Amino acid sequence: MECTVIAETSGNSIHPITAQLVGAASSLGATPTVVIPGGAGAEEAASIEGVSKVISVVGDYFSTFDSGAWASAIAPQCSGVVIAGATPIGREVASRVAAKRGIPIIQDATGLKSGITITRPIYSGKVVETSTVSGDCVITLRANAFDAAGSGGSASVNVVDQSADISIAVKEAISKASERLDVSEANIIISGGRGIGEKENFSNLEDVADIIGAAVGASRAVVDEWGMPHSMQVGQTGKTVTPSLYIAVGISGAIQHLAGMRSSKYIVAINKDPDAPIFGVADYGIVATWEEAVPALKSALAAL
Amino acid sequence: MPFEALDFYDVDSLLTDEERMVRDMVRDFVDEEVIPKIEHACRDGVFPDEWRVALGEMGVLGAPLKGYDCPGLSYTAYGVICRELERGDSGLRSFASVQGSLAMYPIWDFGSEEQKQHYLPKMASGEWIGCFGLTEPDYGSNPGDMITKAEDMGDHYLLNGAKMWITNGTIAQLAVVWAKLDGVIRGFIVEKGDPGFSAPEMKGKHSLKASVTSELVFQDCKIPKDRILPGVKGLRGPFSCLNNARYGISWGAVGAAQACFDSAREYSLSRIQFTHPIASYQLVQNKLAWMLREITKAQLLAYHLGQKKDAGTWIPEHISLAKMNNVDIALEIAREARDIHGANGILDEYCIMRHMANLESVKTYEGTHDIHNLILGRHITGIQAFTREL
Amino acid sequence: MTIAVLLKQVPDTTAKISVNGGRVDENAVSKWSFSPYDEYALEAALQLKESVGGEIVAITAGPARCEKLLRDAAAVGADTLVHVSADNINHLDSTQVQKLLAAAVQKSGASVIFCGKQAADTNAGSTGPGVAELIGASCVTLVSEVSSDGGGYVVTRPSSAGYEKVVASAPCVFAFDKGVSEMRRPNVRGIMMAKKKPIETWSLGDLGVDIQANGVNIDSHSPPAEKPPGQKFEGAESVSTVVSKLRDEANVI
Numbered sequence: 001m002e003c004t005v006i007a008e009t010s011g012n013s014i015h016p017i018t019a020q021l022v023g024a025a026s027s028l029g030a031t032p033t034v035v036i037p038g039g040a041g042a043e044e045a046a047s048i049e050g051v052s053k054v055i056s057v058v059g060d061y062f063s064t065f066d067s068g069a070w071a072s073a074i075a076p077q078c079s080g081v082v083i084a085g086a087t088p089i090g091r092e093v094a095s096r097v098a099a100k101r102g103i104p105i106i107q108d109a110t111g112l113k114s115g116i117t118i119t120r121p122i123y124s125g126k127v128v129e130t131s132t133v134s135g136d137c138v139i140t141l142r143a144n145a146f147d148a149a150g151s152g153g154s155a156s157v158n159v160v161d162q163s164a165d166i167s168i169a170v171k172e173a174i175s176k177a178s179e180r181l182d183v184s185e186a187n188i189i190i191s192g193g194r195g196i197g198e199k200e201n202f203s204n205l206e207d208v209a210d211i212i213g214a215a216v217g218a219s220r221a222v223v224d225e226w227g228m229p230h231s232m233q234v235g236q237t238g239k240t241v242t243p244s245l246y247i248a249v250g251i252s253g254a255i256q257h258l259a260g261m262r263s264s265k266y267i268v269a270i271n272k273d274p275d276a277p278i279f280g281v282a283d284y285g286i287v288a289t290w291e292e293a294v295p296a297l298k299s300a301l302a303a304l
Numbered sequence: 305m306p307f308e309a310l311d312f313y314d315v316d317s318l319l320t321d322e323e324r325m326v327r328d329m330v331r332d333f334v335d336e337e338v339i340p341k342i343e344h345a346c347r348d349g350v351f352p353d354e355w356r357v358a359l360g361e362m363g364v365l366g367a368p369l370k371g372y373d374c375p376g377l378s379y380t381a382y383g384v385i386c387r388e389l390e391r392g393d394s395g396l397r398s399f400a401s402v403q404g405s406l407a408m409y410p411i412w413d414f415g416s417e418e419q420k421q422h423y424l425p426k427m428a429s430g431e432w433i434g435c436f437g438l439t440e441p442d443y444g445s446n447p448g449d450m451i452t453k454a455e456d457m458g459d460h461y462l463l464n465g466a467k468m469w470i471t472n473g474t475i476a477q478l479a480v481v482w483a484k485l486d487g488v489i490r491g492f493i494v495e496k497g498d499p500g501f502s503a504p505e506m507k508g509k510h511s512l513k514a515s516v517t518s519e520l521v522f523q524d525c526k527i528p529k530d531r532i533l534p535g536v537k538g539l540r541g542p543f544s545c546l547n548n549a550r551y552g553i554s555w556g557a558v559g560a561a562q563a564c565f566d567s568a569r570e571y572s573l574s575r576i577q578f579t580h581p582i583a584s585y586q587l588v589q590n591k592l593a594w595m596l597r598e599i600t601k602a603q604l605l606a607y608h609l610g611q612k613k614d615a616g617t618w619i620p621e622h623i624s625l626a627k628m629n630n631v632d633i634a635l636e637i638a639r640e641a642r643d644i645h646g647a648n649g650i651l652d653e654y655c656i657m658r659h660m661a662n663l664e665s666v667k668t669y670e671g672t673h674d675i676h677n678l679i680l681g682r683h684i685t686g687i688q689a690f691t692r693e694l
Numbered sequence: 695m696t697i698a699v700l701l702k703q704v705p706d707t708t709a710k711i712s713v714n715g716g717r718v719d720e721n722a723v724s725k726w727s728f729s730p731y732d733e734y735a736l737e738a739a740l741q742l743k744e745s746v747g748g749e750i751v752a753i754t755a756g757p758a759r760c761e762k763l764l765r766d767a768a769a770v771g772a773d774t775l776v777h778v779s780a781d782n783i784n785h786l787d788s789t790q791v792q793k794l795l796a797a798a799v800q801k802s803g804a805s806v807i808f809c810g811k812q813a814a815d816t817n818a819g820s821t822g823p824g825v826a827e828l829i830g831a832s833c834v835t836l837v838s839e840v841s842s843d844g845g846g847y848v849v850t851r852p853s854s855a856g857y858e859k860v861v862a863s864a865p866c867v868f869a870f871d872k873g874v875s876e877m878r879r880p881n882v883r884g885i886m887m888a889k890k891k892p893i894e895t896w897s898l899g900d901l902g903v904d905i906q907a908n909g910v911n912i913d914s915h916s917p918p919a920e921k922p923p924g925q926k927f928e929g930a931e932s933v934s935t936v937v938s939k940l941r942d943e944a945n946v947i
Contacts, residue, residue: 064860067823068832088852092835095788095820099827104787104909107818110945121918122816126711127718130913137909144941167832169861171848176856185872188947212947220653236653237343245946255575256653262574266921266944268936274926280576283944284936285926292930300937304947308708308724321762325769325885332879363882375882 001114002080003030006037006097007045008090014041017085017141019048019148024141025083026050026149028114034155035077037070037093038062042157051155058159061166065089069164071096077160079136081116086140098138105138106131110145125265180206183234186215188245191234191261193219195250195271196290199226204294205249211301217241217261219251235260247297250290253278270294307335307391309562312596315603323381326364330388333358338392343652345514349507351399351475352514359400360430366408368548372424374412379613383555383606390556391563394662395515397556402471403427405548407434410480410491413544414535419493423478435503437467437481437494437520438542444469445675446690448539452483452522454492460529461485461492463500463522469669473503473518480533481520482542491533491541500525511661547620550670551613554626555606557634557666558599560659564634564641565595567654571645582644591640598633605629621683628676635663695748695864697739698804699772700795700825702729703756703763704815716914720784726759728766731810734873738840739808740771741875746842749773751802755794756783761893768888769880775893776802778901785912788820790905795821796828797901805864806847811835811871822869831865838873 003025008015014036025032031052034045039056046054055077061069067089075097084094086108098105111119115132118139122129183189190205202216209216217234234241236256246264251257253269253276261267262281269282270293279285286293309316309331316324337358345352359365366374367382377385382404390397408427411419426432443450452465463483473479479494479501494501503518533541569592572583582588605626612618638660642649649656667673675690682688705711706725711718728736739750752767754760755778764775778798780786786794799807807826812819819835826833838857839850846863852871862868880888898905922943927936940947 066832067835068826071827088836091819092823092833095823096827096833098788098820099792099824102789104789105818105820105824106788106910107816107820117913122915123705123711123718124707124814124817125918127713127915128918129915132911132913133909134911135909142945144945167862167866168834170858171861172859173853173855174850174857174859245940245944255571255648258574259570266940266946268940279924279926282924282926283921284939285924286930286932286936287926287928288930288932293933296930296933297937300934301947304937304941321765322885322889325765325880325888326882329769329880329882329885361881362879367882376886377882 001028001030003028003032004078004080004082005032005034006074006078006082006084006090006094007034007041008085008087009036009038009040012040014045015085016148017087017143018045020143020146021083021085021141022048022050023149024112024146027146028081028112028116030081032083033077035074037074039159042159046155046157047151047153049150049153051153053155054157056157056159057162059162059164061164064166064168064170066166066168067092067096069166071100073162073164075100076162081136082138084138084140086142090140094138094140101136103136103138104133105140106133107140108142109139110142112139112141112146180209181213181215183215183217183232183241184239187243188212188214188247189217189234189241189243189261189264190214190247190249191217191219191251192222192249193251193257194221194225195252197250199228201290202228204290208247208294208298208301211298214247219254219257248278248282249294251278252276253281270297307331307566309391310565310596310599311603312600313604315607318607319380319384320378323378323384326377326381327384327388329362330364330385331391333362334388334392338396342393342514343658346652346658347513349513351395351516355396355399356430356433360428363428365400365430366404366412366424366428369404369408369412369424372412372420373428374408374424375428378610379551380607380610382552383610386552386556387559387606389559391559393514393658394556394560394666395512397552397559398471398512398515401549401552401556402436403434405552406436406545407476407478407480409548410533410536410541410545411493414491414533414541416530416534418530419533423493432477433472433475435470435472435476435479435518435520436545437470437479439467439469441466441468445672447482447542448489450482450484450489452481454483454485454490456485460526461532463492463494463525463527465522467520469506470503470518470520472516473520474505475516476503479503479520481522488537489539489541490537492527493531493533494522494525494527498525498527511665543620546670547623550623550627551609553666553670554609554623554630557630557663558602558606560663561595561599561602561634561637563655564638564659565592565599567656568592568595568641568644571648571654575646588644591644595637595640598637602630602633621679624671624676624679627671628673631663631667632673635660635667638663695746695806696751696802696804697742697748698751698753698799698802698807699732699736699739699767700807700809700821701732701736701752701754701763701767702810702813702815703727703754703760704729704813707814713915713917716916718915726762728763728877729810729813729815731812731814731870731872733810733877735808735810735868735870736767736770736772737875737877738837738870738873740878742840742842743771751776751804753778753795753798753802755780755791755798757781764893765888765891766880768891769884770878771884774802775891777893777895779895779897785908786905787908787910788818788824789909792821792824792828793903793905794898794901796825797903798896799825799829801896801901807831807867809867809869811869819869822867826867829865831867832862833867833869834860834862835869836871837868838871840868
């Protein structure tokens with residue numbers, strides 16, 4: 001089966017998801033061509049096991065992300081079934097490549113079988129869709145859902161200097177303001193309760209939140225007693241939240257708190273009391289003091 | 305989280321598209337701007353001014369009135385608005401009822417052309433708040449014996465007397481006041497700042513805490529001659545206002561009941577006792593089933609009454625029945641819901657106790673539960689039982 | 695300037711989704727709404743119109759139920775309402791949907807297109823860039839703000855360093871992420887006007903589009919695998935285990 005992987009780059013090298021894309025292609029029995037928009041990390045890509053060749057497409061326009069220019073430059077190299085990462089850039093470029101070639105695209109696949117049968121979550125994960133594509137198509141893959149191919153390959157690298165028209169210009173770069181996400185908008189929330197002892201200890205939760213882009217929440221008890229902002233309060237009289245991941249630290253799990261967070265997709269509870277009701281709703285419960293668990297959490301997340 | 309109302313018989317499918325759009329608009333407002341603030345408003349005993357602004361911006365004040373920048377919606381739509389507002393809080397619905405049915409309506413129906421043009425547009429936009437002065441300290445169910453009187457002084461009227469239990473009184477720019485002129489009840493528009501007029505707020509309520517309740521005091525209050533409502537004499541004036549307000553209440557009570565039911569259902573499913581959710585126990589299910597039954601009946605009453613209002617085939621007794629029934633079951637549902645919530649039911653983490661306390665007022669104002677029974681009794685037998693020679 | 699806003703009607707994100715006979719049961723959906731990112735697109739279009747004038751064409755493709763969405767868009771200020779009639783919208787593949795929408799955009803005369811970064815049902819995000827490709831437009835996704843810059847448009851999008859403002863000119867497609875302001879609430883006047891506004895219904899024939907055979911066959915919809923029952927670990931040393939489970943089992947970090 002003819003197959004092309006559109007590599008994801010990160011600075012001067014390829015992003016680790018690229019090896020996962022190759023791994024998925026290999027599982028379909030393909031020995032893919034890897035196309036690198038901009039050409040960064042070509043040697044690295046060539047060393048991924050199962051790659052038949054690497055094509056570095058280069059041009060000035062790769063310094064600015066313009067999906068129109070990028071897609072027109074790489075599309076001539078993208079034959080057969082095209083696999084890309086379901087990242088913001090991957091999704092956008094892959095959509096244009098698909099439209100340019102007049103073939104369908106399926107985004108955010110979490111499973112692939114030869115055939116090609118594709119599974120993907122839809123309705124925010126409330127349903128899994130299985131579909132089959134007979135002809136060529138473009139598929140983007142969710143990060144970490146596929147095993148990465150190993151190293152040890154030695155594919156050839158071709159460099160293609162391709163011209164393309166850029167139609168977007170960067171006018172101004174703005175560095176990220178360090179504003180904290182609101183709990184009602186965040187995909188990940190780490191919340192603290194009375195069990196963390198005092199208000200000042202919330203800074204430990206903020207450190208964790210910074211690493212994973214989480215919002216910081218609180219139980220009513222600490223909002224009332226320690227004068228935390230009401231906007232942080234999760235629960236019956238605070239916000240009702242449904243993030244993908246809710247981490248409750250030192251929260252016993254009164255019914256009023258559970259009412260605000262029990263619909264979260266995954267719940268992690270850290271509490272030193274093994275009988276705390278919060279463990280009743282937790283997918284992953286950790287019986288430990290926050291003083292030990294939070295630093296461990298911080299280093300484990302930072303190491304990802 | 306957006307509210308999904310209990311609507312077991314799909315009664316809302318009978319609404320027009322326009323009425324459903326109005327419902328969704330108000331429901332969204334209540335979810336986003338009322339529910340998150342209501343408990344604080346109650347604790348502080350204030351009616352948040354931004355709610356007045358939002359009601360004006362949505363354009364729902366004086367909902368069924370046409371012309372003069374008024375919304376021109378159906379009575380059914382007005383009912384739906386009341387239901388959605390009262391799902392938030394009876395005080396909020398009271399604000400809208402008083403503004404629309406008790407202050408704007410009499411100007412719209414009984415006012416002069418100049419009065420309509422002068423007052424209605426700014427009341428529809430919420431810029432001006434109105435209140436309604438009928439009840440007096442000593443005359444509640446029996447307004448016909450009111451003491452407040454007006455005297456024609458040639459170039460002005462002079463008002464003397466006092467009104468009590470006046471929603472919006474202190475925050476209002478105008479009051480529609482009913483007073484006796486030469487022994488005949490007439491309506492007068494009194495503006496804030498008129499000499500001899502004051503509207504002190506009544507404090508210490510355990511009910512409708514997020515609503516302003518006031519006294520209106522007239523001490524040689526001087527108002528211009530063009531402030532009398534020319535179009536009506538006698539009790540028919542205030543009673544026609546009350547019919548519209550009571551109609552709105554019959555819908556509003558359903559909203560309060562829906563909120564209590566929703567909370568009770570949710571709570572019973574998550575509250576674990578004796579290792580099972582309390583919703584799995586028959587005694588709790590019996591309460592929930594009873595609530596569902598009563599709410600469904602109340603919804604059908606309100607909807608059908610709305611259709612009769614819109615078709616003009618209603619009589620005041622129809623409204624009495626719906627107001628009395630729907631408030632009565634809403635109050636009972638609030639009490640049962642409190643029971644299901646156990647001790648948690650008394651906390652302001654839940655809406656229950658607030659609705660329950662509010663509904664105690666709603667049961668009494670705009671014609672008490674018992675007076676509505678007497679209205680129906682008179683209708684059935686032809687014999688009035690409000691009073692007799694003792 | 696005419697701005698086309700592409701809107702998709704999806705089950706409300708809080709609605710329960712049930713599967714019946716291997717398919718999502720649309721009849722069991724209690725509430726249909728705007729896809730949330732489309733609301734940001736519509737609000738941004740309304741604000742742009744307020745600042746520089748122009749006209750907003752709301753376009754949706756789908757079965758008859760989608761007309762409600764157009765009325766809701768009209769109630770907040772959309773000027774023209776276009777319903778691309780497609781009863782089987784959820785069985786069309788991306789090329790088919792994009793062809794329909796691209797043809798509708800071209801027929802509407804709009805050269806600036808606003809849409810959500812992805813729809814809340816499929817969460818795919820193919821439509822904006824795909825339509826851009828078909829009509830030969832530039833495309834910026836994950837847009838949070840837009841303003842007019844005389845001849846072109848300045849839009850804010852995320853970058854590796856934070857944010858960047860980029861300039862693009864028509865024809866262009868902007869796919870919105872959560873924006874600066876939530877979609878405005880309608881008012882009674884808007885609702886009454888929306889009721890009277892005509893909806894233009896365009897069929898495949900009207901659009902002159904041949905969408906050909908479907909390249910993707912949906913085999914089944916199924917509920918997600920049951921989450922494993924809660925797992926409990928002792929001691930802080932288990933934290934790293936939980937973190938790897940969050941990545942590999944739960945796929946949430």
